[in-house]
Amino acid sequence: FASSYALDPSIDTHQVFSNSYIGAVDEAEKNKGLTVFESGHKKSEKRKKVKGGDAKDIDNFLGPWARYIDEKDVAKPSEEEQKELDEITAKRQKKGRNEEDAPAEExxxxxxxxxxxxxxxxxxxxxxxxxxxxxxxxxxxxxxxxxxxxxxxxxxxxxxxxxxxxxxxxxxxxxxxxxxxxxxxxxxxxxxxxxxxxxxxxxxxxxxxxxxxxxxxxxxxxxxxxxxxxxxxxxxxxxxxxxxxxxxxxxxxxxxxxxxxxxxxxxxxxxxxxxxxxxxxxxxxxxxxxxxxxxxxxxxxxxxxxxxxxxxxxxxxxxxxxxxxxxxxxxxxxxxxxxxxxxxxxxxxxxxxxxxxxxxxxxxxxxxxxxxxxxxxxxxxxxxxxxxxxxxxxxxxxxxxxxxxxxxxxxxxxxxxxxxxxxxxxxxxxxxxxxxxxxxxxxxxxxx
The missing domain is CATH 2.130.10.10 (YVTN repeat-like/Quinoprotein amine dehydrogenase)
Structure with missing residues (x-):
């Protein structure tokens, strides 16, 4: 484990400020010596939802069904996907073309x-x-x-x-x-x-x-x-x-x-x-x-x-x-x-x-x-x-x-x-x- 570290067990941990580490010492400095159980990251912010209005107002009340503020409505295909789609539609149009669309002359x-x-x-x-x-x-x-x-x-x-x-x-x-x-x-x-x-x-x-x-x-x-x-x-x-x-x-x-x-x-x-x-x-x-x-x-x-x-x-x-x-x-x-x-x-x-x-x-x-x-x-x-x-x-x-x-x-x-x-x-x-x-x-x- 390249970035693993631990407190040095040979030193009495009860001494104040005796934080010497073994293993990846610089990682330990960076993480302030926190263990895996004390993740330093504060919990990520919860995605904010649109405010749902008042429950009394039946028509406009969104409640738990409200959408996220940063939610996107439109999924745009990536460039490669767009290319593929274009090919498919072109093929489809070609298929329809060879059947005589115009009625035969009477x-x-x-x-x-x-x-x-x-x-x-x-x-x-x-x-x-x-x-x-x-x-x-x-x-x-x-x-x-x-x-x-x-x-x-x-x-x-x-x-x-x-x-x-x-x-x-x-x-x-x-x-x-x-x-x-x-x-x-x-x-x-x-x-x-x-x-x-x-x-x-x-x-x-x-x-x-x-x-x-x-x-x-x-x-x-x-x-x-x-x-x-x-x-x-x-x-x-x-x-x-x-x-x-x-x-x-x-x-x-x-x-x-x-x-x-x-x-x-x-x-x-x-x-x-x-x-x-x-x-x-x-x-x-x-x-x-x-x-x-x-x-x-x-x-x-x-x-x-x-x-x-x-x-x-x-x-x-x-x-x-x-x-x-x-x-x-x-x-x-x-x-x-x-x-x-x-x-x-x-x-x-x-x-x-x-x-x-x-x-x-x-x-x-x-x-x-x-x-x-x-x-x-x-x-x-x-x-x-x-x-x-x-x-x-x-x-x-x-x-x-x-x-x-x-x-x-x-x-x-x-x-x-x-x-x-x-x-x-x-x-x-x-x-x-x-x-x-x-x-x-x-x-x-x-x-x-």
Whole structure:
């Protein structure tokens, strides 16, 4: 111990002033011979606190919570830390830059010679010479099983992800694809491709017509939702919140046609107003990406399903789900369809069955109606009903079209429809046996 010292034990310590030391003598002089137990340092000053005011004055009384007088509020990073931080932020900005932040340029191609017929009507006009009344509100009396393929619409270069019939009449068909394009086709007559809408830089995931069919929304992996004019093909507006939209739906109420909701990859359902382009509501309760939104109960409510394997029911414009359905045995349900009579929800479940939930007040699972026998695990194959509610149809992972009897849940019929996944099957609302399917082989087919 270099700086240790002690009193010299050979000298009688009782003699007055006999302070001779051994060891580090100069240290001893410096410390006035104090031992380790008598530390010479006076206790350091206690850090002063800001005076806490009077305990009677509740608002301004600080008491033991007062801060120290010399306390610093702001911690500034040292130079090295600052350098590191700058590098990180620079990297982050670079990352965001290579994804095209600007929306892709929109353009449209008209494939038919004349946009208008001799009476000046566009292709949105419902034809009346197709052998079935497309304007009637009545559903066909009895539906029959489709047997054979009668037409193929080809034009998409990659898989088709969704198809939608023109509202009400069903005389036009809208399709969106992984080739980033959206196409509009005739269902009757020559069944031509009428128009192509180009404006997404990545695969288009979902599409939705408004009630009149004059406009539609598209949702794509480029994180944009776009509103298009069905007739002129022009893009009216774009919406984004920097997340991927998985599904999009207009509010079906006539007086709310300016509002739409989209289920996003960040677990939220976001509601936009088309007139302002603003987000007007966020429904943020799901714990996984939102896959479907279905309006029920005269459009006062909607049902959403998500990767969190739950089904939630919401009142319109109230951002808290009033019903939450999740059983340990439940799987994710990435495709949901409301039955024509509005009483049932058919949900494609990832354990290879279609589950039926009541769509009115209780939203109970109907245990008697489970449709199985098809293979869908991993794919969001869209389900549909025949208009008279006698059949349920769905595609599957093997490219087959499956048709069940609604009453007995028996699997009646399987048709090999596509080479790859058959992702959607739609029953035409005015036809007794016409079903339209689309698949990841890029084809859309008509069955009768």
């Amino acid at each position: 353009k449209t191609i008209l494939h038919v010679k004349d946009m208008y017929d001799y009476q000046g009507r566009s292709y949105l006009h419902v034809p009346q010479d197709v052998g079935v009344n497309l304007r009637s509100a009545e559903v066909p009396d009895k539906c029959y099983l489709p047997k054979k393929q009668i037409h193929v619409w080809s034009g998409h270069t990659k898989g088709v992800s969704a198809i939608r019939l023109f509202p009400g009449s069903g005389h036009l068909l809208l399709s969106c694809s992984m080739d980033c394009k959206i196409k509009l086709w005739e269902v009757y007559g020559e069944r031509r491709c009428i128009r192509t809408f180009i404006g997404h830089s990545k695969a288009v995931r979902d599409i939705c017509f408004n009630n009149s069919g004059t406009q539609f929304l598209s949702a794509a992996y480029d994180r944009y939702l776009k509103l298009w004019d069905s007739e002129t093909g022009q893009c009216i507006s774009r919406f984004t919140n920097r997340k991927v939209p998985y599904c999009v739906k207009f509010n079906p109420d006539e007086d709310k046609q300016n509002l739409f909701v989209a289920g996003m990859s960040d677990k939220k359902i976001v509601q936009w107003d088309i007139r302002t382009g603003e987000v007007v509501q966020e429904y943020d309760r799901h714990l996984g990406a939102v896959n479907t939104i279905t309006f029920v109960d005269e459009n006062r409510r909607f049902v959403s399903t998500s990767d969190d394997k739950s089904l939630r029911v919401w009142e319109w414009d109230i951002p808290v789900d009033f019903k939450y359905i999740a059983e340990p045995s439940m799987h994710s349900m990435p495709a949901v369809t409301l039955s024509p009579n509005g009483k049932w929800l058919a949900c494609q479940s990832m354990d290879n069955q279609i589950l039926i939930f009541g769509a009115q007040n209780r939203f109970r699972l109907n245990k008697k109606k489970v449709f199985k026998g098809h293979m869908v695990a991993g794919y969001a194959c869209q389900v549909d009903f025949s208009p008279d509610m006698s059949y349920v149809v769905s595609g599957d992972a093997d490219g087959k079209l499956n048709i069940w009897d609604w009453k007995t849940t028996k699997l009646y019929h399987r048709i090999k429809a596509h080479d790859k996944v058959c992702i959607s099957a739609l029953w035409h609302p005015h036809e007794t046996s016409k079903v339209i399917t689309c698949g990841w082989d890029g084809q859309i087919k008509l069955w009768d």
